[in-house]
Amino acid sequence: MRIYNTLTRKKEELIPVRDREVRMYVCGPTVYNYFHIGNARVFITFDTFRRYLKYRGYKVIYVQNFTDIDDKLIKRAKEEGVTVKEIAEKYIEEYFRDADALGIERADYHPRATENIPEIIEIIKTLQNKGYAYEVEGDVYYRARKFEDYGKLSHQNLEELEAGARVQVEERKEDPLDFTLWKRAKPGEPSWDSPWGKGRPGWHIECSAMALKYLGETIDIHAGGPDLIFPHHENEIAQSEGATGKPFAKYWMHVGYLNVNNEKMSKSLGNFFTAREIAARYDPEVIRFFMLSAHYRSPINFSPELLDQAGKALERLYNTIDNLAHLFKNTDDTEERPYFLKKLEELRDKFINAMDDDFNTADAISILFDISREINTVLNERSKKNHIDRALNLLKELGGILGILKKERDVILEKEIEALVKKREQARKEKDWATADSIREQLKKKGIILEDTPAGVRWKRENL
Numbered sequence: 194m195r196i197y198n199t200l201t202r203k204k205e206e207l208i209p210v211r212d213r214e215v216r217m218y219v220c221g222p223t224v225y226n227y228f229h230i231g232n233a234r235v236f237i238t239f240d241t242f243r244r245y246l247k248y249r250g251y252k253v254i255y256v257q258n259f260t261d262i263d264d265k266l267i268k269r270a271k272e273e274g275v276t277v278k279e280i281a282e283k284y285i286e287e288y289f290r291d292a293d294a295l296g297i298e299r300a301d302y303h304p305r306a307t308e309n310i311p312e313i314i315e316i317i318k319t320l321q322n323k324g325y326a327y328e329v330e331g332d333v334y335y336r337a338r339k340f341e342d343y344g345k346l347s348h349q350n351l352e353e354l355e356a357g358a359r360v361q362v363e364e365r366k367e368d369p370l371d372f373t374l375w376k377r378a379k380p381g382e383p384s385w386d387s388p389w390g391k392g393r394p395g396w397h398i399e400c401s402a403m404a405l406k407y408l409g410e411t412i413d414i415h416a417g418g419p420d421l422i423f424p425h426h427e428n429e430i431a432q433s434e435g436a437t438g439k440p441f442a443k444y445w446m447h448v449g450y451l452n453v454n455n456e457k458m459s460k461s462l463g464n465f466f467t468a469r470e471i472a473a474r475y476d477p478e479v480i481r482f483f484m485l486s487a488h489y490r491s492p493i494n495f496s497p498e499l500l501d502q503a504g505k506a507l508e509r510l511y512n513t514i515d516n517l518a519h520l521f522k523n524t525d526d527t528e529e530r531p532y533f534l535k536k537l538e539e540l541r542d543k544f545i546n547a548m549d550d551d552f553n554t555a556d557a558i559s560i561l562f563d564i565s566r567e568i569n570t571v572l573n574e575r576s577k578k579n580h581i582d583r584a585l586n587l588l589k590e591l592g593g594i595l596g597i598l599k600k601e602r603d604v605i606l607e608k609e610i611e612a613l614v615k616k617r618e619q620a621r622k623e624k625d626w627a628t629a630d631s632i633r634e635q636l637k638k639k640g641i642i643l644e645d646t647p648a649g650v651r652w653k654r655e656n657l
């Protein structure tokens with residue numbers, strides 16, 4: 194398998210640290226709000242990659258954290274007159290509700306920053322002992338310039354980094370490049386005891402501490418959204434590698450932005466839809482299908498029209514599944530087509546090759562349509578039962594990796610269709626056009642097309 198690595202800007206062969214085991218850390222949400230569909234892109238993408246790695250026989254240990262203490266949470270808690278803990282509890286619960294609804298499997302570990310304070314303090318102490326960290330009156334900073342490789346993930350040299358660093362109002366830091374590891378407590382804010390007095394952790398150090406605790410010193414894949422490359426992931430590397438002296442993560446993966454009118458969907462711009470709003474209007478499988486139709490590193494535009502299109506495309510695959518179920522019930526089970534079975538195997542291999550090549554879900558989806566086309570041209574009411582069965586299983590097997598084609602469908606049988614066609618004829622005779630139209634629609638949804646001919650009404654299944 195090959196994976197594009199942000200660190201080397203190349204596709205590299207996946208060689209996990211431990212044989213057949215992939216340890217993966219995905220930066221999770223800051224829990225002060227519902228997550229939006231742009232955030233969902235990260236969760237859905239890596240959930241899919243995790244499923245695929247398992248399909249390929251890897252044991253996967255998957256960690257996704259919750260940032261449950263930070264300025265945004267504190268602000269939100271003040272606004273609502275509740276505690277920071279209450280805000281965090283609420284939005285962690287809401288996260289699971291929405292993620293479950295989108296078919297995102299739970300991580301093996303969902304650690305929270307506030308439940309790992311001793312580990313965070315420990316790593317800061319190590320950094321301080323090694324000269325990477327310094328304290329200024331209860332605040333602790335990371336001495337970025339001391340870490341030789343600083344900038345290696347975002348591919349910036351020191352001049353570029355300096356130009357990017359905001360001029361600091363406070364003169365406490367030795368260098369504008371330095372970043373916070375520990376913040377001295379302000380009155381009324383949650384705080385923990387530490388060697389530097391009462392305070393709370395900075396954002397970057399949480400992930401270093403939790404990755405180390407749950408996955409070890411060198412992990413295989415570290416992932417997140419594109420805005421995390423700098424500074425968050427760059428700083429995570431400086432902290433983790435500074436503390437352990439070992440490489441932190443072998444492969445760094447980042448998804449492309451989900452945009453609205455070519456602008457990043459974000460809370461601050463106000464151009465966002467929560468995952469909950471969208472899941473109320475669209476089938477979760479349609480949302481996944483939409484996300485996975487593009488390459489994960491490409492930006493995607495979000496619009497209701499595009500979701501509708503995704504819905505129609507997914508429906509075509511479901512029609513094939515319905516047709517297969519229909520054929521299975523109605524076949525006379527005589528026609529042997531060894532070529533077809535061989536072709537299915539070839540298409541499965543193509544799907545695997547696409548996914549092995551940096552998780553190319555866009556190609557993988559187009560192969561599902563190739564499979565569907567093959568089924569619809571070759572199979573008929575004489576086909577061998579085992580051919581039909583193999584075809585159905587293959588679609589379910591490969592669809593399942595992407596988290597689609599999992600729904601049980603009630604297949605409409607011939608005699609039900611005939612009955613509805615008759616009912617529609619009757620309605621037409623009585624000039625009850627509303628009923629006639631609604632029956633046509635009902636059948637269309639099940640992939641049945643009606644043709645009004647001079648000899649009466651004929652029907653056929655779409656794709657067959």
Ligand SMILES: Nc1ncnc2c1ncn2[C@@H]1O[C@H](COP(=O)(O)OP(=O)(O)OP(=O)(O)O)[C@@H](O)[C@H]1O
Nearest residue numbers: 222223231232417418419420450451458459460461
């Ligand atoms: N439009 C987007 N497209 C893809 N990923 C995104 C987008 N917006 C946020 N992310 C990612 O979602 C994950 C959760 O991030 P976080 O909870 O910090 O979001 P946020 O920064 O509050 O969102 P926003 O950028 O809307 O303010 C991160 O990995 C982040 O990179």
Ligand SMILES: [Zn+2]
Nearest residue numbers: 220221400425
């Ligand atoms: Zn992180």
